[in-house]
Amino acid sequence: MEQEKLSCMFCHRKACETGKPEEYPGFCLTTNAPGKLLEETLEIYRTSGLDRDIAIAAAEIEGEFYGRACRAEEIVRFAKKIGAKKIGIASCVGLLSEAQTFCKILASVYILKILSFLISPIPFSDPEFISHHDSACHPASDPCSYLPASH
Helix, strand or coil: CCHHHHHHHHCCCHHHHHHHHHHCCCCCCCCCCCCHHHHHHHHHHCCCHHHHHHHHHHHHHHHHHHCCCCCHHHHHHHHHHHHCCCEEEEEEEEHHHHHHHHHHHHHHEEEEEEEEHHHEEEEEECCCCCCCCCHHHHHHHHHHHCCCCCC
C-alpha cells in the first residue's frame, strides 16, 4: 500500500476500538507517534490550564457519550461542560446548508459565527489546479484569523 494511504481512513483493524495493542497496524500513530510527539503533547496537557481543561472535558464527553449521542449532541454537551458562550463554525461552501442547520440548533443557547472557507477564492486558471469549478476553497488561509476580536 502506498504511504499516503496508510492512515486511519484505510485501516480495517480498528484496534483503537478494541483496545488490543497487538492488532494495531505498523503505520498507526496511536502506537507509533513520531519522535517525542506523545511526550510533548502530554507535557502540554500537564502544564497548560486551558489546553488541559479542554482535553479533560473532551475525554469525559467522549467516554460518556461516544456511540450513544450524535456528534451535534456531543458538541453541545462539550460546549456546556467548558462553559462556552460562543461557538464558531467554519465550513466549506459546499456544506453551508448543513452548517446553517446546525446553527439553528445552537442559536437559542450560543452566540454563533458561521464562516465559509471561500474567502478571496483562488482561481483555477493556474495550471497547477485542475478542477471543473471556477475557484477553490482554501482553508490554509485561516479565515477565522480575519474575524474581529469581538467575534
